[in-house]
Amino acid sequence: MEQTPQTPITKIPIPPNGEYIRREHITLEEISQEAGLNLGTIDAETRGRLRLLHEKTATLKDERHAILLVKQFIENYEKNAEKKSFTIEEQRTVFLGTLLSDIGKTGPHGAPLPVQKCIAEMYGIDIDLEPPAEIMTVQEFLGKFFLDDAKRRLGLLSLVKVTPEMTMREFFKLHAKWTWSILKHAIGIPRDALVAAATHHVLEGVDPVGILEVENTENHKKPRLKLSRAAKLVILLDKYDAARSRGKLNHKDAIARLRSTISRNLRSAPDGEFAQLITDMEIVFTDNTLYDKAALE
Ligand SMILES: [Fe+2]
Numbered sequence: 001m002e003q004t005p006q007t008p009i010t011k012i013p014i015p016p017n018g019e020y021i022r023r024e025h026i027t028l029e030e031i032s033q034e035a036g037l038n039l040g041t042i043d044a045e046t047r048g049r050l051r052l053l054h055e056k057t058a059t060l061k062d063e064r065h066a067i068l069l070v071k072q073f074i075e076n077y078e079k080n081a082e083k084k085s086f087t088i089e090e091q092r093t094v095f096l097g098t099l100l101s102d103i104g105k106t107g108p109h110g111a112p113l114p115v116q117k118c119i120a121e122m123y124g125i126d127i128d129l130e131p132p133a134e135i136m137t138v139q140e141f142l143g144k145f146f147l148d149d150a151k152r153r154l155g156l157l158s159l160v161k162v163t164p165e166m167t168m169r170e171f172f173k174l175h176a177k178w179t180w181s182i183l184k185h186a187i188g189i190p191r192d193a194l195v196a197a198a199t200h201h202v203l204e205g206v207d208p209v210g211i212l213e214v215e216n217t218e219n220h221k222k223p224r225l226k227l228s229r230a231a232k233l234v235i236l237l238d239k240y241d242a243a244r245s246r247g248k249l250n251h252k253d254a255i256a257r258l259r260s261t262i263s264r265n266l267r268s269a270p271d272g273e274f275a276q277l278i279t280d281m282e283i284v285f286t287d288n289t290l291y292d293k294a295a296l297e
């Protein structure tokens with residue numbers, strides 16, 4: 001088994017020119033440990049993907065926020081006699097589901113390493129696009145951010161069926177499907193956690209390879225939204241964190257956005273558990289200072 005070094009989280013000092021570095025330096029080992037995952041217990045391919053993801057994008061640092069939040073959430077349920085505590089299995093599902101949800105930002109299972117790198121680097125461009133992702137094509141994106149070798153990159157992307165004409169929104173949406181394809185082959189990841197990871201954009205209509213039907217034991221023809229409480233929490237945390245860290249919303253507005261996302265997307269299938277989880281998040285995260293601190297790190 002791999003021994004992971006125990007380096008403490010070090011805050012990067014604010015540079016004298018007044019510009020601040022928002023994100024602290026933190027290793028993959030530290031983030032995984034926080035999510036209860038010993039990297040030595042999973043297969044080399046999955047571990048390599050996580051390493052690449054952490055090297056090229058800020059994704060895992062975001063997931064760490066969500067993991068820190070969920071700890072607070074779970075503790076709160078434990079202390080509250082009226083709440084059904086999260087079992088060890090549920091906790092593991094939430095932690096691992098959160099940690100692994102965006103592993104597909106390194107491309108699909110079976111993609112050669114140069115393709116994985118190319119895709120991770122594209123996801124690493126972490127700014128609002130102009131024109132927006134709904135309009136900008138993959139070709140335009142590469143021409144803008146990777147002008148020197150856009151042609152080589154288009155060639156690599158064609159190996160995994162990403163076309164030059166595809167919009168960036170379509171490209172970005174692929175990652176949940178790719179997460180599923182990678183984790184299906186992973187060793188050492190419980191099935192509930194990989195389902196939770198791969199369904200994290202299901203409210204946006206991204207349902208990789210009919211996971212919801214797979215989950216549907218009663219054999220309904222139409223996929224039903226049948227998710228565990230843990231998987232729902234993974235979805236909500238991802239959105240809450242995105243609203244707070246990227247959207248720069250305050251707690252109240254982030255919760256309001258969650259509510260509107262849920263009611264917009266689940267109009268035909270109102271879900272009491274989602275609503276309850278949001279209400280609890282609203283209470284538990286009220287005095288959370290994580291994002292105030294993160295803003296200065
Ligand atoms: Fe995602």
Ligand SMILES: [Fe+2]
Binds near residue numbers: 101102238
């Ligand atoms: Fe995410």
